[in-house]
Amino acid sequence: MKTELRVHNSLSGEKEVFKPIHEGHVGMYVCGPTVYSDVHLGNCRTFVSFDVIFRYLMHLGYKVRYVRNITDVGHLEGDADTDAEDKISKKARLEKLEPMEVVQYYANGFHKVMQQYNALSPSIEPRATGHIIEQIEMVQSILDNGYAYVENGSVYFDTAKLISTQKGVYGQLSGRKPEELLAETRENLKKQDEKHSPIDFAIWIKADPSHLMRWNSPWSVGFPGWHLECSAMSTKYLGKTFDIHGGGFDLKFPHHENEIAQSHGACSCSPAHYWLHANMLMLNGKKMSKSDGNTINPEQLLTGDSPHISKGYSPMVVRFFMLQSHYRSTLDMTDEALLAAEKGYRRMMEAYATLQGMQHPGGGVAGALDQEIKDLIDSVYDEMNDDFNTPRALARMFELVSKINALKGGQLSFGDLLPETLAQLKQSFQSFLFDVLGLKDESEAAGGDKELLDGLMQLIIEMRKEARERKDWGTSDMIRDALKELHLQLKDGKEGTSWSKE
RNA sequence: GGUCGGGUGGCCGAGUGGCUAGGCAGAGGUCUGCAAAACCUCGUACGGCGGUUCGAAUCCGCUCCCGACCUCCA
Numbered sequence: 001m002k003t004e005l006r007v008h009n010s011l012s013g014e015k016e017v018f019k020p021i022h023e024g025h026v027g028m029y030v031c032g033p034t035v036y037s038d039v040h041l042g043n044c045r046t047f048v049s050f051d052v053i054f055r056y057l058m059h060l061g062y063k064v065r066y067v068r069n070i071t072d073v074g075h076l077e078g079d080a081d082t083d084a085e086d087k088i089s090k091k092a093r094l095e096k097l098e099p100m101e102v103v104q105y106y107a108n109g110f111h112k113v114m115q116q117y118n119a120l121s122p123s124i125e126p127r128a129t130g131h132i133i134e135q136i137e138m139v140q141s142i143l144d145n146g147y148a149y150v151e152n153g154s155v156y157f158d159t160a161k162l163i164s165t166q167k168g169v170y171g172q173l174s175g176r177k178p179e180e181l182l183a184e185t186r187e188n189l190k191k192q193d194e195k196h197s198p199i200d201f202a203i204w205i206k207a208d209p210s211h212l213m214r215w216n217s218p219w220s221v222g223f224p225g226w227h228l229e230c231s232a233m234s235t236k237y238l239g240k241t242f243d244i245h246g247g248g249f250d251l252k253f254p255h256h257e258n259e260i261a262q263s264h265g266a267c268s269c270s271p272a273h274y275w276l277h278a279n280m281l282m283l284n285g286k287k288m289s290k291s292d293g294n295t296i297n298p299e300q301l302l303t304g305d306s307p308h309i310s311k312g313y314s315p316m317v318v319r320f321f322m323l324q325s326h327y328r329s330t331l332d333m334t335d336e337a338l339l340a341a342e343k344g345y346r347r348m349m350e351a352y353a354t355l356q357g358m359q360h361p362g363g364g365v366a367g368a369l370d371q372e373i374k375d376l377i378d379s380v381y382d383e384m385n386d387d388f389n390t391p392r393a394l395a396r397m398f399e400l401v402s403k404i405n406a407l408k409g410g411q412l413s414f415g416d417l418l419p420e421t422l423a424q425l426k427q428s429f430q431s432f433l434f435d436v437l438g439l440k441d442e443s444e445a446a447g448g449d450k451e452l453l454d455g456l457m458q459l460i461i462e463m464r465k466e467a468r469e470r471k472d473w474g475t476s477d478m479i480r481d482a483l484k485e486l487h488l489q490l491k492d493g494k495e496g497t498s499w500s501k502e
Numbered sequence: 503g504g505u506c507g508g509g510u511g512g513c514c515g516a517g518u519g520g521c522u523a524g525g526c527a528g529a530g531g532u533c534u535g536c537a538a539a540a541c542c543u544c545g546u547a548c549g550g551c552g553g554u555u556c557g558a559a560u561c562c563g564c565u566c567c568c569g570a571c572c573u574c575c576a
Contacts, residue, residue: 033576034576040576043576044576176505176506176572177505180504181572247576249507250571252570253572279507280570282569285569287570291574295575324515324524325514326515326516329515330508331515332515333514334514336513337526338514339526340526341525343526344526345525347525383516389516389517391516391523391525392516392517392523394516396523398525399524405541406541409539410541411532411541468535473535476535484538489538490538490539491538491539492534492539494533500539
C-alpha cells in the first residue's frame with residue numbers, strides 16, 4: 001500500500017489526492033432516498049457504492065461520520081419547486097394514511113433491503129421532518145444575507161443574485177453556464193409567476209389548505225423546499241464545510257447545484273470539498289423505466305419473479321455484480337451478467353474457504369512466488385486507492401485465487417512461500433473481502449447447523465472413499481450423484497475429497 | 503433542441519499513446535476409474551470515416567448509436 005488515496009471530484013472533474021479537513025477524520029454526507037415507494041434498485045447500487053467507500057475509509061483508519069438522510073417531506077412530484085404535490089403527501093392522500101405511516105413503511109422496507117445487501121448503517125440517518133427548525137433557521141440566514149425573497153408566504157432562493165455576486169459558483173458542479181440557464185428557461189415554465197427568475201427555487205413553500213404536512217414559520221404555514229434539508233442537516237452534523245458529499249449522478253443538477261447555492265447564500269461557504277457521484281444502473285442496455293416495463297425491484301431480483309431474469313439471485317451475488325464495475329460507470333444488468341457474477345462470487349468464496357483451511361508445512365523460501373503474492377496484495381490496495389476501483393481490485397483478488405488453488409492442487413509449492421506470507425495472505429484476503437467489500441459467505445449463513453453438516457459430510461466422504469478403494473464405482477458414483485441432487489458438490493483432489501454447496 | 507458522459511472480444515466489464523485487467527461462456531491440454539473441481543494454454547477486441555504521431559482502441563475532427571440532466575421516472 002504505497003499509494004495515496006485519490007478520488008474523482010465532480011467539482012473539478014479530476015482525480016485529486018484525498019486530504020480530509022481534520023486529520024484522521026472524515027465527514028461524508030450522501031443523499032438518501034425519498035421514502036414514498038419501494039426502494040429503486042438503482043438507488044441500491046448508489047448506496048452499495050458509498051457503503052464500500054465508507055468501509056474503505058474506515059479500513060484506512062479514518063474515523064468516519066457518515067450521514068445519509070431520509071427525505072420525508074419537501075420532495076415534490078416531478079421535482080418542481082412549486083405547484084406540484086409533495087410525493088409523500090400525495091401517497092398518504094391516495095392510500096388514506098398518515099404521511100408518517102407512509103414514511104415509516106417505506107423506510108422500513110429500505111432498511112431491510114440495505115441490510116440484505118449488507119450495507120452498514122450510516123452513523124446518522126436524519127429525517128427532514130425532524131429538522132424543520134434547522135431548516136427555518138437556514139432560510140432566515142439566507143434571507144438575512146439577501147439571497148432570498150418572500151412572495152406570498154413562500155421563500156425563494158435568488159439564484160440570479162448569487163450568479164452575479166459570487167462568480168463561478170453556480171453551475172460549476174454540473175458544468176452549466178449561468179448565462180445559458182438564465183436565458184434558456186423562459187417558455188415552458190408559466191406557473192412560476194412568484195419567482196423572479198425561472199432558475200430561482202423554493203426554500204420554503206406555503207402549504208395550500210389540502211396539504212397534509214405543514215409547519216409554522218415566520219413566512220407562512222408551510223413546508224421546506226427539497227434541496228434545503230440536505231444543506232441544513234449536513235451543516236448540523238458535519239459543519240458548514242465537510243469532506244465528501246455523495247449521491248447519484250442524477251442529483252447533480254439541480255439538487256446538488258442548489259445545495260451549493262444555499263450554502264453560499266447562508267454562509268458564503270462551500271459545503272463539501274469532494275463531490276462524488278455514483279452512476280446509473282441499466283437493465284438490458286436501457287435505463288430502467290416503469291412505464292415500458294424495463295424494470296425490476298430488489299424483491300423480484302431475489303425471487304426471480306420477473307421476465308428479465310431466469311432465476312433469483314442472492315443479495316451477495318448482486319452486490320458482487322455491482323462491485324465488478326466502477327461506481328462512476330453505468331452498469332448494465334442482464335441475466336447473463338448476473339449468472340457470470342454468481343459463478344465468480346462462488347469461485348471467490350470457495351477460494352477463501354480453501355485459503356483459511358490451508359496449513360503451511362513449514363520451511364519455505366522467499367522466492368518469486370512469495371514476492372508475487374505480496375505484490376498482488378499490495379496492488380489490491382493500490383487499485384482501491386485509485387478512486388475506489390473495485391473492479392480492478394477484484395481482478396487482483398482473482399489472480400490470488402489462482403495462486404491459492406494452485407497451491408492446493410500442487411501446481412505451486414509451499415516451498416516457494418514463507419509461512420508469514422501465507423498468514424498475511426489469509427489476513428488480507430479476509431479483511432478485504434468482508435470488511436472492505438462488505439461481502440458475506442452466504443453458503444455458511446444459510447447452512448444453519450454447520451457443524452452437523454460438516455460431520456455428516458465427512459462421514460459420507462469417508463464411506464465413499466472406502467467404496468472407491470474397493471473400486472466399487474457404482475456406490476461411489478451413486479453417492480456423488482445423490483449429493484449433486486442436493487446441490488452439494490464433491491471435489492476429488494490430490495489431498496482427498498472436499499465439498500461445497502452450489 | 504441544449505449541456506454532459508459513453509460506445510471495448512460471445513456476454514459483463516477495467517484500462518491505457520507502444521509493454522494488450524478480471525469474471526463468465528467457448529476451444530485444447532494436465533489431473534482423474536469416469537466426471538466435476540482445480541491448474542496450464544488459446545481466441546488478439548476496442549461503433550464508422552478521416553487526421554496528428556515512428557506508433558492510437560487510447561489525442562483531434564466529422565458521423566452514427568446509447569445514456570444522464572435540462573421537463574414524470576434513482
